[in-house]
Amino acid sequence: MEARNIKLEEIIRDENLVYTKTSLMTDKPLSFCPGCGHGVAHRVIMEVVDEMGIQADTIGVAPVGCSVLAYEFMNIDMQQASHGRAPAVATGIKRCWPDKYVFTYQGDGDLAAIGTAETIHACNRGENMAIFFVNNGIYGMTGGQMAPTTLPGMRSSTTPYGRDVALMGNPLKITELVAMLPGTCFVARHTVHTPLAVRKFKKAVRMAFENQKLNKGLSFIEIVSNCNSGWKMTPVQANKWMEENMLPYFPPGDIKVNGEMVSKTAKSE
Amino acid sequence: MAKIKGAIVIDIEKCKGCELCLVACPTDVIRMEKKVNGKGYHFAYMEQPDNCTGCANCAVVCPDGVITVYRKKFED
Numbered sequence: 001m002e003a004r005n006i007k008l009e010e011i012i013r014d015e016n017l018v019y020t021k022t023s024l025m026t027d028k029p030l031s032f033c034p035g036c037g038h039g040v041a042h043r044v045i046m047e048v049v050d051e052m053g054i055q056a057d058t059i060g061v062a063p064v065g066c067s068v069l070a071y072e073f074m075n076i077d078m079q080q081a082s083h084g085r086a087p088a089v090a091t092g093i094k095r096c097w098p099d100k101y102v103f104t105y106q107g108d109g110d111l112a113a114i115g116t117a118e119t120i121h122a123c124n125r126g127e128n129m130a131i132f133f134v135n136n137g138i139y140g141m142t143g144g145q146m147a148p149t150t151l152p153g154m155r156s157s158t159t160p161y162g163r164d165v166a167l168m169g170n171p172l173k174i175t176e177l178v179a180m181l182p183g184t185c186f187v188a189r190h191t192v193h194t195p196l197a198v199r200k201f202k203k204a205v206r207m208a209f210e211n212q213k214l215n216k217g218l219s220f221i222e223i224v225s226n227c228n229s230g231w232k233m234t235p236v237q238a239n240k241w242m243e244e245n246m247l248p249y250f251p252p253g254d255i256k257v258n259g260e261m262v263s264k265t266a267k268s269e
Numbered sequence: 270m271a272k273i274k275g276a277i278v279i280d281i282e283k284c285k286g287c288e289l290c291l292v293a294c295p296t297d298v299i300r301m302e303k304k305v306n307g308k309g310y311h312f313a314y315m316e317q318p319d320n321c322t323g324c325a326n327c328a329v330v331c332p333d334g335v336i337t338v339y340r341k342k343f344e345d
Contacts, residue, residue, distance in 0.1 A: 006343060008318060011276040016341045018275070019325040021334035030333050034310065035287030039332030195293055195326040235287040 022050045024075045031069055035235020037225030038066055040192040041134055041201075042073055045103070048205045049076065058101040061090040063115065065107040066141045067134060084115020087122035087131060094129050101212050103130040108149040109139040112174045119174065126183025126217040130208040133175070133220065136227035137246060144230035148172040151249055156230070171249065175222040179256045179263075185217030187256040191224045191247070193239040204254075217259070224250050272343045275323020279313050280335040286310035290327035290336060296320040299327060 024046035032038045049058050055076055062070040064083040071078035081089040086104035094102040111119050111133050119131070138156050139145040145158045149171050153162040163171075179187040186208060190201040201223065208219035224246050228238035255263040277298075284306060290313055291299045300316035313336075315321065323340025 006274055008276050011274055011323075011339045011341045012278060013339065013341075016339040017337070018323050018340045019328045019336075019338040021337070025334060029283045032332065034285035034332075035289055036332055039334065040330065043334050193289075193330070195329045198329045235289055236292055239289070239292075 022047045024050045024055060026073050026075050028072055030073060032066065033227075033229045035226065035228050035238065036066075037136070037192045037223065038134060040198055041105075041132065041223050041225065042070060044192070044198060044202045045105070045132065045205055046074055046076075048202060048209055049101075052206075052209055054101050054209070057099070058103070059090075059093055059097075061086045061093065061102065061104040063104070063106055063110045065110045065139070067105050067107050067110065068141075070105050084110050084113070085118050086110070087115065087118045087127070087129075090129050090131075091122055091125070091127045094127055098128070101130075101209055103132060103208070105132045106134070107140065108133070108135040108137065109142075109145075109147040112148040112172050116174070120178065120181070123178040123218050123220060124181045124183045126185070128212055128215050128217060130205075130212060130219045130221070132205075132208075133222045134225050135222050135250065136225045136230070137171075138227050138230040140227045140230045144227070148174075149250075151245060154245070173250070175220065175250075175255060178220050179261065182259075183218055184220055184256060185211050185259050186219040186221075186254075188220075188254045189222040189224060189250060189252050191242070191252050193226065193242060197252070200252075222250070224252065270345055272345065273322055273340060274343060275321040275338060275340045276318060277315060277321065277323075277327060278337045278339070279315075280337075281306050281312040281314075282308075283333050283335045284310060284312035285333055286312055287332065288313075289330050289332065293326045293330045295324065295326060296322060 060078045063081045063086040090104045146156045152165045191197040226238035228235045298321045301311045325338040328336035
């Protein structure tokens with residue numbers, strides 16, 4: 001019965017600390033909508049940078065979209081690129097400073113539509129950097145327009161009756177696409193909506209930075225995320241919708257590890 | 270028997286009330302406050318502090334990183 005008398009002050013002490021926001025995230029409140037997966041993705045990447053002790057040697061490249069504001073929140077050196085051109089800018093940075101850790105942080109409209117050429121060629125050249133690709137199936141920042149990754153039948157502000165595949169084409173699985181290129185070393189797809197998924201994603205981010213250290217080639221990690229404002233749902237509903245609709249089309253898991261295809265679905269394609 | 274007790278501290282001014290921590294909590298500790306913070310969001314708080322085990326699931330899924338988790342082992 002003594003345990004009932006434990007006061008919170010006894011637990012809330014520095015020596016009992018289990019988890020806190022990493023110091024590599026600035027103290028500014030995140031400008032993302034409530035429940036947006038970007039916040040978790042930002043924090044996990046910064047946690048890995050913090051754990052590896054490479055804050056001074058890491059350069060991030062953020063292009064245009066919701067991902068543009070990463071430089072406000074990530075307490076490392078950042079460079080902004082034009083829309084879709086982050087892999088090209090990151091290539092330049094990495095070639096000037098081969099010993100630095102370079103990553104890009106892009107959204108789906110940016111990486112899979114406007115910067116398709118830059119993405120594919122950077123992956124094909126096998127630039128020794130990491131690409132983090134946040135896929136929420138929509139152009140979030142500009143008001144929820146259709147993106148290449150919008151699902152068939154999914155409503156967006158430019159497809160109010162749902163995406164018609166006959167008229168607008170099929171959703172682009174760019175992660176499977178770049179996995180086929182010989183330049184990529186590690187390609188995986190993750191989510192950040194449950195604690196387990198976040199922990200798996202963190203391991204993948206760690207692997208991406210370790211691959212850079214060993215000059216293994218390009219690491220590409222897709223993060224299937226929600227856009228509750230664009231999808232017009234509450235954050236909890238949006239995560240559930242994502243699980244039911246996005247994840248069957250974009251299944252999470254490793255696709256390519258150390259240059260070897262490991263995904264069964266990718267092999268059969 | 271040793272008992273592990275946890276506690277969370279929420280930065281209420283940065284909480285955006287998305288309720289993802291509420292779903293992630295395995296012991297149903299967290300609830301949303303009826304009051305609002307400076308931005309007008311209903312922030313999270315510990316409704317049942319006795320049940321908290323300090324698993325940090327809430328802090329891991331919090332998009333805004335507002336949750337700090339503490340855990341202590343008590344020997345009876």
